[in-house]
Amino acid sequence: MATDDKPGSRRRGRPPATDSAATREAILAGAxxxxxxxxxxxxxxxxxxxxxxxxxxxxxxYVESKLDLYLEVNRDMQSQIYEQFQKAEASEHTFIGKLEAVLEAAHVMNKQDPTLARFVGVVRTDIRRHPEIRERLHSSDERREEFFLRLVDCGTETGEIKPEHRPLVRAFVSLILVGLTEGNSSSIERHRRAIDSVLGVLRGELVSPPPEPAG
Structure with missing residues (x-):
């Protein structure tokens, strides 16, 4: 970790008197x-x-460097988010039901702890700016893709999604979740409206084909 201390002053401190688990949680939350x-x-x-x-x-x-702490924060964030996403999608049996449950879980998490969504959003920027972060976060991208694939596979099994449309629907789901994080997570009201708009489109409530011309 690049330090603000004078050269030669770096040393490991003893654990504070408080519980180590609580201190680590405070470090992760603050970071x-x-x-x-x-x-x-x-x-x-x-x-x-x-x-x-x-x-x-x-x-x-508790940490060897700022980069190691950043990666640990990312692992903790991924664990919190996907634990809730997995619970949400397991509660439904259709693609639209699972996606709705996941979006609702995202909204609840954003209300309870906005720092999760903000960190998700900044990671995407940091990956572009810092090669050392990009090289170390490849596995989290794979986890996200696996989760999206499971949602889409459910849709093909239920008949909601044609097999040939799997890549397009997977890209659609990814776009929704990324867009909600980067464009709307800073406002709870805007986040809620964005989720409702996505669900309205999926249910056919907001957009429909134009009527056939008369005659």
């Missing part, structure tokens, strides 16, 4: 908020330590 607000580059280790309520030296007991 997720800071990275989500500023991106990877501008955040310093002094910022990260202050956000967790510990010293910079103590931070080294």
């Amino acid at each position: 997720r908020k800071l990275f989500g607000e500023r991106g990877f580059g501008p955040v310093t280790n002094k910022d990260l330590a202050a956000a967790a309520g510990i010293t910079t030296g103590a931070l080294y007991h």
Whole structure:
């Protein structure tokens, strides 16, 4: 971790008296908020330590570098999001039902903890700006693709999606979730409206073919 301390002053701090698990959670939560607000580059280790309520030296007991902490925040974020997504999609038995449940879960998470969606959004920018992040986050992309594939496969099994349309529907689902995160997550009202608009289109409630011309 690039440090703000003087050269030669870096050392591992002893764990604080508080419970290690609680301290690690505070580090992850504080780092997720800071990275989500500023991106990877501008955040310093002094910022990260202050956000967790510990010293910079103590931070080294839990993480080796700023990059390692960023990756750990990403793993924790992915775990939280996909745990809720998997519960949501397992509660339904159709493609539209599963997608609706996943979108509702995303909305609930965004209301409860906006830092999750903000961090998801900033990761996409950081991946483009920082090759070291891009090289290490390939596996999270694979996990997302696997999740989308399961949703679409359900649709082909129920007859909602034609087999030849699988790639298009998968791209559609990916676009929806990415768009909700990057374009609408900062406003709960806009996020809710965006979800309702997507579901309205899927159900055929908002858009329909134009009427046949008379005569």
